[in-house]
Amino acid sequence: MRHPDLEIDLLRAFIAVAETGSFTLAGDAIGRSQSAVSQKVLRLEEILQMRVFDRSSRSLALTRDGERMLVAARKMLELNDSLVRQLTQPITTGSLRLGVSEDFVPDQLPRLLARFGRIYPGVHLDLMTGLSGDLLAAYDDEKLDAVIAKKDGHGQRGRVIWREPLVWMASADYQLDFTQPARLVMLRAPCSYRDIMISALDAVRREWVAVCTASSLMGIQAAVAGGLGVTVLAGSFVQQGMQILRAPDHWPALPMTEIAVLGEDGKSGDIVRSLVQFLTENLTGKGGPLMAA
Missing domain, CATH: 3.40.190.10 (Periplasmic binding protein-like II)
Incomplete structure (x- = not known):
């Protein structure tokens, strides 16, 4: 019995959705529209005759078959990309x-x-x-x-x-009190994150106090996750158990x-x-x- 071929383009779309958790973000990552990515995933499910994602209006998660598929798809994509590079580009050493x-x-x-x-x-x-x-x-x-x-x-x-956008972040259970100065967790100077935090709060005349100064970004993450205070970092630093603060009057807009x-x-x-x-x-x-x- 001859099995159907799996197109690399379909696998690339599937992996992007699995890694970003979103059809829209997956489209941005691989240069396709959201609808095109959705169609590619549907086509993959049709070929395999199985669902690779559980979809709802609020969430998107891999099925058990999807988890198995992701491991194999990454290997196939890596082999494809490696072969193409070997045949089309000089060997890099x-x-x-x-x-x-x-x-x-x-x-x-x-x-x-x-x-x-x-x-x-x-x-x-x-x-x-x-x-x-x-x-x-x-x-x-x-x-x-x-x-x-x-x-x-x-x-x-x-x-x-x-x-990447900068965001205000704190622990998920951090108790915000706008009657008190903002409690900031920051890196030692000189630091552009530190400067942006201070400038942004000063621009809206929001009082602040430095409650923790760390020497590394991992230290900043640990202090914020532990509930010591608020900081500004790129959105990719937001971990489970943390929240992005979105009150614009108290947490002003930030640059990229x-x-x-x-x-x-x-x-x-x-x-x-x-x-x-x-x-x-x-x-x-x-x-x-x-x-x-």
Whole structure:
């Protein structure tokens, strides 16, 4: 008995929906309309003769068959993309001393770097993570070949590859009291998040007090999740048990944050460009748009 073929395009749409939790966000991630993504998933279910998602007006979740399908679909997509690169692009090999800011899609980065390593087995990554300012200093001291870091709004070098909205966030059970100064959790200075928080509250004449200063973004997340206070970070830092604060009179609108890459023109430029292309093709979620090379 001959089984039907599964089209890569259908699998790519299915994976995007599973990873973003939304047909609309999946469409943004793969460059298709929401209706086109929905049709692709329906077509996949028709071929398989099974449901891969449980849908309701409020939620979207993988079925048990969908969970099994996701594991296999990722393997098939990875094999497809690896084969196409091997046949159409020069083999990429070498070492790259890479600095990646803690600001950059913390929920997706470990999985993406692991997948990059499987697709490009000839590339050795010497990875350094930390705050953007520290990474840029290491790059200037020639301790890193490339950096993916947050732009600071002061004409920083590099090409923007990711944009994401900043949000006010607190623990899910945080008790807001607008009769008291806002309790802020912030990074040590200098820090653009810190500056944006203070400027935004000062603009609406909202009093504030710093209740916690941390030396890392993980420290900020822990303090906020524990209920110490409120902070400003990119939306991808919102975890289970946290909430986004949306009262505009007390929590004023915030700008987008931008992530840029430096090092594309250096001695390891070929590897950097391969990495950036891989990331721009595979990142999903609420950020964007990813900027074309």
